[in-house]
Amino acid sequence: MVVYFRNRQTFSHDFETVTLAYFNRYPNPYAKHVKSIDTIDRHIDSDGRLHQTKIICKAGSLPQWVKPFLGRINTSWIVEKTIVDPKEKTMTTYNCNLDHTKLLRVEECTKYHYDREKNTTEFDSTVRFSSGFRKFGNLNVKDRIEDWSKAKFAEHSKSSRMGLKLVMESVRQKMAESIQSQRLKQKL
Template sequence: MVLYFENKIQYNFDFETTTLAHLNRYPNPYAKHVLSVDTLDSHIDKEGQLNITRIIVKTGRLPKFVRPFLGSTNLNSWIIEKLIINPKTKTMKSYTSNIDHRKFIRIEEFLNFQTDKSLLNLIECNAKVKFSSNLIGLKSKIEEWSHQKFSKNINNSRDGLTYVMNKMKEKGKYYFIKKNMNNGLGV
């Protein structure tokens, strides 16, 4: 059995702020489990889309009943992230998946960010997450545990991105005020 999680959320920010915040979402107070983020590749394709591939290392969160099978105490998880940002259509697609512990669990997250056509300062994000395990005998238990854990943690991910967007907005406002004061415009 493969389990899925689907979710839709809206952010009251413009496309540029949302995409920049997504690229810079770590560190934030809601993601203390993220140890590092490294960019492996970035390029602009023929359609003018920005393509980015990154590796994210997080502290491991596997269930205790699986740990004896790993033979290791290091449960850090390595995540591949692939992003496609289209500035013309104001869409961003994100794919993340663990690249380790796949015998036990594979978690694939598909995010689709798009600007609301009627409200330019509203971004809709559709999320679909797939949980699949190949461990015979514990497959359903592992998938259910992962689904429950993800369901509990989804708010932290969304709150973390919102936190980063708000910080960017504050810094942008501060920069604008400072720039105008330096130009003698006052505020």
């Protein structure tokens, strides 16, 4: 069994604010588990789309029943691939863990799309949880790991959205201050 989680939301921000906030979402008070972020590739293709790949190190606590499989390990490395199409005003992101994949592989694909009529940016995210464990008699570690991961992800996705919204408000405020500053300079 593979477990899925789906999340949809609308941000009352334009596409530029959402994408700028997404690329600058760390650090924020809701993401203290993020320990480091490194951009390993960034380029613009012939169609004008931005492609970026990052490696992210995250820390977290695991339930006691998982510790026999991982020991004292409490960090995980995530690859994040992002494609931004400024003409179509779309952004697609793909994240997955690079380690502990036999225990659990988490793959998240999110699509952001700007609605020009409503001046909002909508996102639709699908997360796939799959464990490499098999059933051992009546002991179903695989399903337990996948179900626990889905529940934790749903819980963390709320704080992740709150962190992104906080950064969006900061971006919006900084953009407004910059515009006001430019207008003042033009008057002088």
